[in-house]
Amino acid sequence: MSSVDIELIKKIAIGAAQQILKVYNSEDFAVETKEDSSPLTKADRLSNDYIVKELQENYADIPIVSEENEAVDYEVRKKYTRFWLVDPLDGTKEFVKKNGEFTVNIALIEQGSPILGVIHIPVSGKTYWAQLNEGAYCEGEDGVQKLCCEEFKMSDENLSVVCSRSNLNEETKEYIAKLNNPQTLAKGSSLKFMLLAEGEAHLYPRLSPVMEWDIAAADIILREAGGRTVCVSNNQDIVYNNGQDMRIPSFIAYAKKMINP
Numbered sequence: 051m052s053s054v055d056i057e058l059i060k061k062i063a064i065g066a067a068q069q070i071l072k073v074y075n076s077e078d079f080a081v082e083t084k085e086d087s088s089p090l091t092k093a094d095r096l097s098n099d100y101i102v103k104e105l106q107e108n109y110a111d112i113p114i115v116s117e118e119n120e121a122v123d124y125e126v127r128k129k130y131t132r133f134w135l136v137d138p139l140d141g142t143k144e145f146v147k148k149n150g151e152f153t154v155n156i157a158l159i160e161q162g163s164p165i166l167g168v169i170h171i172p173v174s175g176k177t178y179w180a181q182l183n184e185g186a187y188c189e190g191e192d193g194v195q196k197l198c199c200e201e202f203k204m205s206d207e208n209l210s211v212v213c214s215r216s217n218l219n220e221e222t223k224e225y226i227a228k229l230n231n232p233q234t235l236a237k238g239s240s241l242k243f244m245l246l247a248e249g250e251a252h253l254y255p256r257l258s259p260v261m262e263w264d265i266a267a268a269d270i271i272l273r274e275a276g277g278r279t280v281c282v283s284n285n286q287d288i289v290y291n292n293g294q295d296m297r298i299p300s301f302i303a304y305a306k307k308m309i310n311p
């Protein structure tokens with residue numbers, strides 16, 4: 051099996067962002083609606099084409115599952131020991147609203163867990179990355195920084211809680227309302243996890259569905275920064291590529307949660 055070069059994956063994410071920004075900065079772009087009612091633009095397609103081509107050229111032996119590729123049948127997919135899991139433009143609704151809250155996400159999944167993740171924010175130019183047991187990092191205007199989550203207890207007052215800007219449901223609102231005077235911040239895309247990884251927020255409860263590609267890169271980056279993402283149903287790590295559809299019904303992402311309540 052070929053080994054993977056994280057520097058190359060970071061370059062691929064940045065190259066994909068250039069494709070996205072060509073569309074973002076153009077006067078006007080068409081917005082189509084997919085079968086699941088979510089939006090699709092030329093930027094999603096250009097970013098996907100770029101990432102898929104680069105990954106195939108450099109890692110011919112590692113299959114790719116991407117939001118914008120044709121779905122891979124579970125009977126085929128369940129035999130994968132390693133695969134790329136890609137969301138070429140996470141936060142398409144935010145892209146359409148032109149608020150900058152969208153990301154490029156590339157993860158490498160091995161035996162059901164992410165072992166590498168790269169997230170790039172096209173508008174700010176910031177890149178986040180992590181590999182299993184090697185820590186999490188980001189690079190922006192201030193150079194490279196090691197990411198480290200803030201410690202907290204669930205009973206703390208004024209916890210900083212991030213939630214979806216465009217997909218916030220009643221169940222999540224009720225969960226947040228039970229906390230002790232929470233300070234809520236709405237953001238689009240996997241950026242929410244990055245706020246936890248940077249020590250800027252404590253909790254990201256998501257009691258509504260996402261797809262595996264929305265969170266795989268963020269999951270490993272947050273974990274390597276000292277946090278954790280768990281399924282609500284069993285309070286365990288998310289197991290990827292574990293069923294017919296790649297839907298995760300709900301999860302809670304934590305910064306560094308202390309055991310005492």
Ligand SMILES: Nc1ncnc2c1ncn2[C@@H]1O[C@H](COP(=O)(O)O)[C@@H](OP(=O)(O)O)[C@H]1O
Pocket residue numbers: 088117137139140141142143213214215216217218237238239240259260261264297
């Ligand atoms: N009902 C649903 N089922 C599955 N995924 C959903 C969903 N509603 C929203 N999502 C996912 O939530 C992502 C947006 O996250 P957020 O709400 O945190 O900004 C979308 O990513 P895309 O923008 O890549 O389609 C989409 O995959």
Ligand SMILES: [Mg+2]
Pocket residue numbers: 117137139140141263264
């Ligand atoms: Mg997405």
